[in-house]
Amino acid sequence: MAGARQQKAVASGKRPRGSLSREEILEAGLLIAKRDELTRLTMKKLAEELRVTAMAIYRHFENKAEVIDGVLDLFVRDAAVTQHAASDDPEDWRRWLFLTFGKMFTALVETPGVMPFLSTASRFGPAATAALEAILAVLREAGMSERQAVDTFAVICAYTIGAAGLASTWRDAPGAGDPDEGRRQMRLTIESTRRTHFPHVVDAASNLARILQRFPFEIGLEALLQRELRD
Secondary structure (H helix, E strand, O other), X not given: XXXXXXXXXXXXXXXXXXXXXXXXXXXHHHHHHHHOOHHHOOHHHHHHHHOOOHHHHHOOOOOHHHHHHHHHHHHHHHHOOOOOHHHHOOOOHHHHHHHHHHHHHHHHHHOHHHHHHOOOHHHOOXXXXXXXXXXXXXXXXXXXXXXXXXXXXXXXXXXXXXXHHHHHHHHOOOOOOOHHHHHHHHHHHHHOOOOOOOHHHHHOHHHHHHHHHOOOHHHHHHHHHOOOOOO
């Protein structure tokens, strides 16, 4: 009898009852964040994505906030920012941080929908806490005090999130699919500005178009890593 109900559900385009898992719900939420925003996530939209009823999701999560918490932690887990070639040599802490936050930047640009929630510390899940632990450990082993390590993390993290926000916005600008065409369109737009009022802007049109087409994240990160924060 149960098998007949499952076959009927599959034939109607719905999932068989009891086939939904917590992990699958979070993966669907992360997919929505990649193409939209978590701020627009609703249980109805999530249910439609999974071909289930909203009640099926409530069997695994109490509310939307709990779903978002789980999606954020899944995002951090999948990004695996502390797992890279330099992980075996954390003594080279500047290179380690450069690669770590470089991976974070890339992940955020590809999934901009999670950014509005990243500043809420109470949403740290197991994966986010593990990444933070690894970063603070490297900074402390580099000789920083507890306060210096936390301040360094906060400054670089804020820069990374901000840069990713700009980069993801500019990625969707006209001509973004063709880098050369994107730069050309931006340069022409900037050059159309009245030189008598904004001579430095017009003169810098080519370089402004270059950074607007691709944010120079690595240059800024290198500059931050060369600075020494003091208590």
